[in-house]
Amino acid sequence: QSALTQPASVSGSPGQSITISCNGTSSDIGGYNYVSWYQQHPGKVPKLMLYDVSKRPSGVSIRFSGSKSGSTASLTISGLQAEDEADYYCSSYRSRSSTTYVLFGGGTKLTVL
Amino acid sequence: EVQLVQSGAEVKKPGESLKISCKGSGYSFSTYWIGWVRQMPGKGLEWMGIIYPGDSDTRYSPSFQGQVTISADKSINTAYLQWSTLKASDTAIYYCATSRVVTEMDYWGQGTLVSVSS
Numbered sequence: 249q250s251a252l253t254q255p256a257s258v259s260g261s262p263g264q265s266i267t268i269s270c271n272g273t274s275s276d277i278g279g280y281n282y283v284s285w286y287q288q289h290p291g292k293v294p295k296l297m298l299y300d301v302s303k304r305p306s307g308v309s310i311r312f313s314g315s316k317s318g319s320t321a322s323l324t325i326s327g328l329q330a331e332d333e334a335d336y337y338c339s340s341y342r343s344r345s346s347t348t349y350v351l352f353g354g355g356t357k358l359t360v361l
Numbered sequence: 362e363v364q365l366v367q368s369g370a371e372v373k374k375p376g377e378s379l380k381i382s383c384k385g386s387g388y389s390f391s392t393y394w395i396g397w398v399r400q401m402p403g404k405g406l407e408w409m410g411i412i413y414p415g416d417s418d419t420r421y422s423p424s425f426q427g428q429v430t431i432s433a434d435k436s437i438n439t440a441y442l443q444w445s446t447l448k449a450s451d452t453a454i455y456y457c458a459t460s461r462v463v464t465e466m467d468y469w470g471q472g473t474l475v476s477v478s479s
Contacts, residue, residue, distance in 0.1 A: 251405070282464035286406070293456065293472060294398075294406060299465040337406050341464045349422045350396075350464060355405035 252276065252338055252353035259359040265326040268356045270338030271319065276351055278319030282341035285314060285323045288355075289334045297336075298323065325358075333360040363387045365395075365457055365470035372476045373447050380443035381473045383457030390438040391415040394460040397431060397442045400472075401453040409455075411463055412440060420463065447477045 253271040260266040270277065270285075277283055285298040296305050301321060302314040311326045321340070325332055338353040368382040383395060396411035410421040414433040421431070433440040440457060455473050458466035 280464075284465040286466075288406075293469045294458075294466075295469070296465060296467055305467065335405075339406075339408065339465075347423060348463075349410075349420055350408040351422075352398075352406045352408055 252340060252351055254336075254338060254353040254356045256354075257357045257359065259361055260325075260328045261361045262328055262330065264328050265324060266328060266358065268323045268325075268336055268338075268358070270321040270323070270340075270353050272321070272340055272342075272351075273319055275344045276319075276340040276342040277316065277321050279343065280341045281316065283314065283316060283321040284339045285312075286337045286339070287332075287334045288337065294337065328360055330360050333358055363459065363468045365459065365468060367455075367457055367470040367473045370474040370476070372478075375447055375449055375477055375479055377447050377477075378443070378445050379447055379475065380441050381455060381475065383440045383442075383470050385438045385440070385459065388459070391435045394463055395433060395440040396458050396460055396463075396466055397429075397440075398456045398458060398466070399425075399453045400456065401450075409442070411460065414440065447475075449477050449479075451475060452477050 283301045286294040288294040298314040301316045337355045342351045364386045397409040399407040409425045410431045412419045412431045414435040430443045457470040459468045
């Protein structure tokens with residue numbers, strides 16, 4: 249099953265804002281508001297940053313925000329900090345051929361310059 | 362405090378079977394989904410499947426259907442991921458994670474490294 253499509257890498261300077269896109273189809277992102285975003289630092293366990301497109305779990309900085317337009321979801325990080333340097337993965341609920349499951353994107357490496 | 366504690370690293374040979382575990386504590390184990398995620402060396406996250414321990418409702422990614430079996434024993438708050446015939450390509454870190462719903466994973470275990478080599 250093809251993953252959701254993310255850019256391999258993005259970069260930004262401290263204080264700037266960056267946006268990571270996540271492209272799907274009408275069977276996943278375009279059909280449901282069940283997009284999540286995860287942050288993973290090297291050698292660490294993934295952490296849920298956003299769910300249901302734009303909701304933040306308790307404890308996640310308000311600098312992280314999410315949106316969706318059609319079959320593309322986006323994660324925006326404002327006021328970029330060195331600690332934000334990590335891999336970011338989107339995920340979405342998918343329903344296809346009477347099968348429902350969750351799909352991850354390929355991941356995006358964020359570099360803070 | 363929600364905690365998921367996974368079993369330790371495994372070194373196996375191709376063709377062998379394996380069952381790894383994930384023990385939950387600090388929450389109502391039967392009423393949260395537990396999912397499994399694969400991360401191959403240097404690669405991204407892959408959603409494998411998920412189980413609701415309360416009634417054993419299980420969903421699989423088409424990519425993993427028939428390749429692994431997910432189960433849970435709610436009497437001991439433990440979920441399992443098992444293989445009947447391991448392959449070298451099963452070498453990866455496997456994470457378990459809880460979900461209030463199928464669509465997100467809130468709390469994660471520490472990961473179990475599975476190495477398969479002849």
